[in-house]
Amino acid sequence: GNSVTQMEGPVTLSEEAFLTINCTYTATGYPSLFWYVQYPGEGLQLLLKATKADDKGSNKGFEATYRKETTSFHLEKGSVQVSDSAVYFCPRGNKLTFGTGTQLKVEL
Amino acid sequence: DAGVIQSPRHEVTEMGQEVTLRCKPISGHDYLFWYRQTMMRGLELLIYFNNNVPIDDSGMPEDRFSAKMPNASFSTLKIQPSEPRDSAVYFCASSEDRGYYNSPLHFGNGTRLTVT
Numbered sequence: 001g002n003s004v005t006q007m008e009g010p011v012t013l014s015e016e017a018f019l020t021i022n023c024t025y026t027a028t029g030y031p032s033l034f035w036y037v038q039y040p041g042e043g044l045q046l047l048l049k050a051t052k053a054d055d056k057g058s059n060k061g062f063e064a065t066y067r068k069e070t071t072s073f074h075l076e077k078g079s080v081q082v083s084d085s086a087v088y089f090c091p092r093g094n095k096l097t098f099g100t101g102t103q104l105k106v107e108l
Numbered sequence: 109d110a111g112v113i114q115s116p117r118h119e120v121t122e123m124g125q126e127v128t129l130r131c132k133p134i135s136g137h138d139y140l141f142w143y144r145q146t147m148m149r150g151l152e153l154l155i156y157f158n159n160n161v162p163i164d165d166s167g168m169p170e171d172r173f174s175a176k177m178p179n180a181s182f183s184t185l186k187i188q189p190s191e192p193r194d195s196a197v198y199f200c201a202s203s204e205d206r207g208y209y210n211s212p213l214h215f216g217n218g219t220r221l222t223v224t
Contacts, residue, residue, distance in 0.1 A: 031210070032210045034212060036213075041217075042217055042218075043112075043199050043201075043215030043216050043217045043218050044151070044199070044201075044213070044215045045214075045215065046212040046213070046214075049212060051210070089151070096141070096153060096213065097151075097152065097153055098143070098150060098151035098152075098153075099150040099151065100147075100149075100150030100151075101150065101151070
């Protein structure tokens with residue numbers, strides 16, 4: 001079956017630092033891949049998606065590339081801001097289980 | 109588009125009482141999901157519906173939990189009787205009828221349940 005493994009957090013960075021949150025998957029076929037973000041006190045919202053291999057999803061300065069050769073969909077941002085502090089989720093497999101996500105804290 | 113609407117936002121109740129959480133999905137979305145979020149276990153899928161029919165309820169923790177979707181615009185999650193370990197944030201989400209696997213989920217803002 002399909003499954004996704006997400007890097008555990010928490011991650012603490014200084015403002016303007018580079019961010020990478022790892023997400024790898026195992027799948028039969030080529031499923032769409034997603035990143036969601038949850039800000040404090042809110043529900044999850046879609047951050048970006050990629051529907052096929054070599055696709056790059058991007059939004060709000062975040063990017064992730066669907067890499068078939070490494071079975072990865074790592075989330076990256078070149079310069080994080082305090083406002084990016086949130087929990088990031090790479091949902092898993094067919095059942096869309098989200099787990100605990102990766103908590104990001106950005107400090108001044 | 110008002111998004112997924114959940115009510116109430118907060119619920120505080122005593123152990124043994126019945127709790128009903130409500131959800132209105134986005135119009136036109138044929139899939140509806142109920143999740144529970146805790147610090148320890150993260151976000152767990154409880155049950156999901158397709159066209160108002162429950163498809164997978166394997167995540168429902170026990171018989172005290174039940175969910176219904178009487179029509180395309182309304183769903184409830186009921187806990188009877190409630191216990192302190194049910195304290196969590198409960199989220200409802202909906203998605204379009206393209207096969208949930210390839211469609212993004214749209215989440216409500218959740219109901220924070222506290223059982224004392």
